[in-house]
Amino acid sequence: MRVLRYLLIFIPVSLITEFLHFSQPLVFVFSALAIIPLAGIMGESTEAISHFAGNRIGGFLNATFGNATELIIAFFAMKAGLFDVVKASIAGSVIGNILLVLGLSMLAGGLKYKTQHFNQKVINVTASMLLFAVIGLTIPAVFTHTVPSQLLNTRYEGLSVIVAVIMLLIYVLSLVFSFFTHKDLYAVETAEEAAPKWSLKTAIIILVISTVFIGIESEIFVGTVEPMTKAMGLSEFFVGIILVPIIGNAAEHSTAVLMALKNKMNVAIEIALGSSLQIILFVTPVLIFLSLMFSPMSIIFNTFELVALLFSVLIANRVASDGESNWLEGVQLIAAYIILAASFFIL
Template sequence: MKFLKVLLIFIPLSIVGEFMHFSPTVNFLLSALAIVPLAGMMGEATEEISCYTGPKIGGFLNATFGNATELIISFFALKSGLFDVVKASIAGSVIGNTLLVLGASMLLGGLKYKTQKFNKKVIEVSASMLLFAVIGLSVPAIFTHTISQDLLNTKYEGLSVFVAVIMFIIYILSLVFSFFTHKDIYAVSGDEENLEKAKWTLKKSILVLGVSTILIALESEILVSAVEPMTKSLGLSEFFVGIIIIPIIGNAAEHSTAIVMALKNKMDVAVEIAIGSSLQIILFVAPVLIFLSLIFTPMSIVFNPFELAALIVSVLIVNRVANDGESNWLEGVQLLAVYVIIAAAFFIV
């Protein structure tokens, strides 16, 4: 966290760069570096709030605000009509969480501990839900390839909204499942101990959370405005920026939290951060972005074949890894290897 705080210097630098009309590449880099520590502060604030609310509500807040950065960046991309970037960042967040974050956690945790165990029941529920969500995302894409283009133009937006509504309802029901009907599965021991760990007052935590959110919104606007000219000047595709670079920026703090948990032999938390965050991206962030797009220009929920293939592969691997309730460093290497291969393929495409 100390390293992240050093990066706060990039907040004023990025604002100066925007007003002084620095090159798009420099502005993109400065705003990206500014977002990383802000996302970290947002994560730290939610962790402090969880000390007052208890681990269950705290975990929910952590997951929600952990994806807030991604949602804010995507909102400004949506407003600018960068639909490919938005959809790529949704897919990239899921791929990054399930392969990069989980892989790094398993590798580094596995190097310190020979075998790490996690709650198989909880992870199985989340992994199965994630598989369902990806299947839900696949249906509109299959639909677009099986009907004529004329019908596609009139039916396709309605289908996207319908799928988004179903996804959002499933998200609400998953909260009911974890907080009410099956809360015993998610029971965490040592609640009293967790409540004593607050380093900040509740007022300070809420203030930091609010200020971080506002600054992330400001930096996201700078970052998104630089995407198109930056990609052209560097010869990169917006697709690659959306699926690899933006998710890494938006989720950097969350990634480091998962790795720290794995190093503390709290693999339950690390795996749940990776899978739970991916689940929330598909069931909450994606539908919200579809609904918000209706204010500007309606965006479809149709992903291209490359994104879908990568999503399905990632989720199938996670389900396989979660099957035995334990992990080791070799599984981490395998997940990271798949991520590197996918990233290289998207860079070429």
């Protein structure tokens, strides 16, 4: 996390280059580099608040703010009408967490420890929920692709809202399951807890300030997406599915790898799979509801996104089935991610 601190210099740099109207690709890079450390600081402040609030409320705060950076970026992209970028970022976050983050964690941990073990019951619950969530995303797309276009009308957009409501309800129930009715399954994760680095007041102030700056940088970042993609010859789809998730979750990704190096695979895997679950069950419904303020966004993903999502989740369920991991499994996950990234790049 110390390395991320040095990237804070890009906050004033990005603001200055935006104010002086530098080239858009350059502003894109600077704003992206500014968002990465801000996301890390937001995560640290949330952790500190969690210590004072207790495990139950703290768990809710971590779940809520864990993907706040991506939610903010997606909100400004949605406000700008970049719906393809928003939906691609949702799919890219899930794919990146499962294949890239989990893969890097298993590779890093596996190179240090021959075999690493994790709580199979907990991870199986998360993986199963993830499979359900992706199925929820798939049904609206299958509906629109199978029903003749002449039979479709504006009412089908209501299907996205219905699915969003159901997903948000399942998300709330999953919190009840993990923090109340079956909290004994997760007790092992709270056995070791370090003292917070900030006071409660300081943590709240830092959280508010980092959120405000992420909002500012996200607006700058989104505003440069279209000119940057034209200048660099990239598609908005590639930016949404690869670049946005990596930028928004860089701090969280590094934490998962560090946990694996400490032989805490329960934490590392829960970060990867739990974050994916939050993206689908919490971030996606919230974005659907927020889109009603502008232009309603459907929950329809394209075929390639859905296939990539399904294969990624099936891999997650397979990895979770034996309760152990090694470096070769990490290599395989990373290889799968690179193949998908290369495919998205040429689209």
